Amino acid sequence: MSALSRRSALKRLGIVLASAGTMALVAGSPRAQGQAGRIIEIEARRFRFTPNEIKIKRGEVVTLALRAVDFPHGFNLPDLSIRADLIPGQVVTVRIQAVQPGRFAFLCDNFCGEHHEEMSGTLIVDT
Numbered sequence: 001m002s003a004l005s006r007r008s009a010l011k012r013l014g015i016v017l018a019s020a021g022t023m024a025l026v027a028g029s030p031r032a033q034g035q036a037g038r039i040i041e042i043e044a045r046r047f048r049f050t051p052n053e054i055k056i057k058r059g060e061v062v063t064l065a066l067r068a069v070d071f072p073h074g075f076n077l078p079d080l081s082i083r084a085d086l087i088p089g090q091v092v093t094v095r096i097q098a099v100q101p102g103r104f105a106f107l108c109d110n111f112c113g114e115h116h117e118e119m120s121g122t123l124i125v126d127t
């Protein structure tokens, strides 16, 4: 199965895996396989993510469980090549593992109204 068809198959199941690469976080790495780790629930609602600050430890595997409640929002963590469409009524899970400390901004990338530009947050990876 190609990476693309695997990804769309996973997406149908409500699972989105972030792509691995040279970024600070790697999802689906061998160590992360089979582990959900801590589950962090994030609610997306005009015009805020709750929580909008997420703290994880370097090396920790966590699953972000993202849920839009009022409108189709987007979740984009560009530094880490993570993005997902958040459809009201669905939970999208993204498994990530921190390999490098830092602060990484995330934002809504589906225009959702007047204060859309303010809909953002920070992933903080501590050592």
Ligand SMILES: [Cu+2]
Residues within 6 Å of the ligand: 045, 046, 047, 072, 073, 074, 108, 109, 110, 111, 112, 116, 119
């Ligand atoms: Cu939004």
